Amino acid sequence: MKFKLFPITAIVLAGLATAGVAHAQAKPEETLKMRQGLFQAIKTNFGPIGAVAKGEAPLSADTAARAENLAALAKIAPMGFPAGSENIAGGKTKPEAWQKAEFKAGFEALQAESAKLAEVAKGGDVNALKAQVGAVGKTCKACHDSFRAE
């Protein structure tokens, strides 16, 4: 099998090189789609955790998995805001955000609080989960209030 793997790997790597170039020259609409898609994924994962915090659903393995996803997405989300993407048509982020220390700090706060949420969600304490959901939500609200244009 080994001799067969090498050509396939070469083909895959050739494709990746193209993908790498494509990323370096990512179209503005691709960057915006990534940005908005990542935040839709954050919402998709955080929403059902909020329902658990409200007592509308039981704390379960699904809650813990979504909290892990959220913590990962918090780390990835800044990739949706590369330098030079301040004025993409259809973007909802104030261009001034890119120059603000609070914007970067806001992501770091989201990352820290969602990492804590991922830990809390592994336990069975709904009150602790509720408190930490609130802490995460505050980081969302802080950045949205400051930097979302609409």
Added chain:
Amino acid sequence: MKFKLFPITAIVLAGLATAGVAHAQAKPEETLKMRQGLFQAIKTNFGPIGAVAKGEAPLSADTAARAENLAALAKIAPMGFPAGSENIAGGKTKPEAWQKAEFKAGFEALQAESAKLAEVAKGGDVNALKAQVGAVGKTCKACHDSFRAE
């Protein structure tokens, strides 16, 4: 501080409840944006790892971080394909995919191989990285060949 936290938490939870409802009734275009945004994020993270595998960039902490991101995104990506999203306008996935065991298995293969890549990327062995990049790339190609409409 504690008495101040509770009203804020209540506001956040009220917002989340709305978000939860919004998710349950996610618009088709939101689902598609999430799907395509997640795959753009996969490309954004996998591309530079491929460059390392090709010897175009050094294996670094950035490589390991991107591999962690990729492994997380592989777990999240199936959320872009919920039941009922087979025929969203602008989608590039063959509607038959939702009925195929190979489609689910394809995501599981991507998840398994990218989790291995995250482990390999923590080490300093570029040849091992190259082999595992090839293994991940094969899972991408398999699903794209079978289920991508264009």
